[in-house]
Each structure stands twice: as structure tokens, then as C-alpha cells.
Amino acid sequence: MPFTIAIDGPAASGKGTIARALAQEFGFPHLDTGLLYRAVGAIGGDPTTAARGLDPEDLLRPGLRSAEAGQAASRVAAIPEVRAALIDFQRRFSRQEPGAILDGRDIGTVICPGAEVKLYVIAADETRAARRAAELGADPAVMLAELRERDARDAARDTAPLRAAPDAVILDTTAMSIDEAVAAAAALVRKRL
Ligand code: C5P
Numbered sequence: 001m002p003f004t005i006a007i008d009g010p011a012a013s014g015k016g017t018i019a020r021a022l023a024q025e026f027g028f029p030h031l032d033t034g035l036l037y038r039a040v041g042a043i044g045g046d047p048t049t050a051a052r053g054l055d056p057e058d059l060l061r062p063g064l065r066s067a068e069a070g071q072a073a074s075r076v077a078a079i080p081e082v083r084a085a086l087i088d089f090q091r092r093f094s095r096q097e098p099g100a101i102l103d104g105r106d107i108g109t110v111i112c113p114g115a116e117v118k119l120y121v122i123a124a125d126e127t128r129a130a131r132r133a134a135e136l137g138a139d140p141a142v143m144l145a146e147l148r149e150r151d152a153r154d155a156a157r158d159t160a161p162l163r164a165a166p167d168a169v170i171l172d173t174t175a176m177s178i179d180e181a182v183a184a185a186a187a188l189v190r191k192r193l
Contacts, residue, residue, distance in 0.1 A: 002096055002097050002099050003098060003099035003100075003116050003117075004094045004095075004102070004114070004115040004116055004117075005019075005028065005101040005102070005117045006108040006111070006112045006118045006119070006165075007102070007103040007104075007107065007118075007120075007121060007185075008105055008107050008108050008118075008119070008121070008164065009120055009121035009122055010122065010147070010151045010162060011070065011128065012128040012129070012135075012147060013122050013128055014121050014123060014131070014173040014178070015103045015121040017178055017181070018103075018121060018173075018181055021182040021185075021186075022101055022186060025182075026099065026193075028096075028099040028101050029101070030100070030101040030103070031090065031094075032103055033103065033111070034070075034073065034103070034105075035059045035064060036051075036054065036059070036089070036090075037073035037074070037076060037082075038064040038065075038069045040054065040073070040082055041071075042064060047079055047082050048079065050082075051076070051082040051086055054085070054089075067136065067138065067146050071146065071149070074150045074154055075153070077105075077154065077157070078153065078159070083159055083160055087110075090111045094112045094115075105162045106161075108164070109163055110160045113165070117189050118165050118169065119169055119171055119185055119188065120165070121171050121173060121181075122171070123173045125147065126140075129144035129147055130143075132146075169188055171184055171185060
């Protein structure tokens with residue numbers, strides 16, 4: 001039975017960093033599902049057509065990490081047909097042996113409701129904005145507004161909104177270093193392995 005680790009949370013909460021570190025520590029492949037929506041947003045045209053025709057190569061497009069690509073992603077991510085078109089790919093990825101790590105917004109609630117480990121990573125808005133600003137070389141105040149707008153849209157949509165699964169462990173990384181956050185997540189995985 002594959003061992004699935006689902007990591008969800010708002011933008012720049014630290015989930016991607018934790019997911020990459022766990023992937024290295026446990027040797028599981030990792031899928032950053034936000035990239036799927038970023039690619040659909042960046043392709044342009046009809047988002048549902050873009051999602052249905054999505055190719056792994058599309059995930060390598062330049063500029064996908066930008067704040068603009070994040071906004072475009074969150075707009076297309078609210079379209080139910082776009083989300084439906086991406087479900088099979090994510091579920092197939094999650095069933096790899098010996099295990100897999102997926103991070104996003106709806107992994108523990110919709111994509112992998114039976115995941116062996118579910119983490120919901122949060123951090124104070126200002127902390128998240130400061131981290132993202134440092135990463136992108138951007139203004140923290142602009143990042144704060146951007147993150148809040150995106151989180152509000154992601155949490156308010158009808159299909160697969162940003163939400164912790166009832167059985168998710170909440171990890172607040174506000175006062176944690178990266179090493180501390182990774183250690184806490186890894187300890188949880190080891191307990192369930
Ligand atoms: O995680 P990241 O910030 O790259 O995600 C970009 C956007 O993609 C999110 O703001 C959200 O709207 C959407 N997304 C989603 N479901 C996921 C992953 C990302 O709706 N599983």
C-alpha cells in the first residue's frame with residue numbers, strides 16, 4: 001500500500017519547503033500541485049481546455065513562480081471543470097510505491113482523503129508575506145495584499161476550497177525555523193510509517 005503525505009495550507013505558509021524536505025528525507029516523489037494551476041493560468045485561452053491538455057512540459061514554463069502567475073492560478077482554480085480535469089493525474093501520482101508527497105490546497109480534503117499523513121501548514125499573514133517577499137525580491141506590503149487576496153479567493157470558492165481536513169494536524173510555522181518545521185513534520189511521518 002502506498003504511503004501518501006498530504007500537505008495543505010495557505011500561500012507561503014511553508015508547505016512547499018516542508019514537502020521538499022520530507023521528499024528528500026523519506027525518498028518519496030513530490031508533486032507541487034500549485035504548479036498545475038499556475039501552468040493552466042499561464043497557458044491562457046480557455047482554462048478548461050488548457051487543463052485537459054496539460055503536459056508535464058508545461059510545468060517547466062518560465063515565470064510560473066511569480067505573484068502574477070499565482071493570481072492567474074487562483075482564478076482558474078475556482079473553475080470546477082479545471083479542477084476535475086486535474087484530479088486523475090494527482091491521484092495517480094499519489095498512489096506510487098513506496099509513497100508520495102503532494103502539497104496544495106485540497107489534497108487532504110478532495111484529492112487524497114485517505115492519506116496516511118495530513119498536515120495543514122499555517123503562519124501569520126505578515127510572516128508569510130515577509131518570506132515570499134524575500135524569495136521573490138518583492139515589497140512585503142505588496143506581497144501581504146497579494147497573499148490575502150489569493151487566500152480569500154481560494155477559501156471562498158465552492159469547489160474544493162482552501163480548508164483543513166478534519167483529521168489534519170495543524171502546524172503553525174510562524175515562530176519556527178525551517179529546520180524546526182521540517183523536524184516536526186518528519187516526526188509526525190515517522191510515527192505513522
Ligand atoms: O501553491 P501555490 O501558491 O503555487 O498555488 C497557486 C494557486 O493554485 C493557489 O492560490 C490556488 O488557487 C491554486 N491551487 C489550488 N489547489 C491546489 C493547489 C493550488 O486551488 N491543490
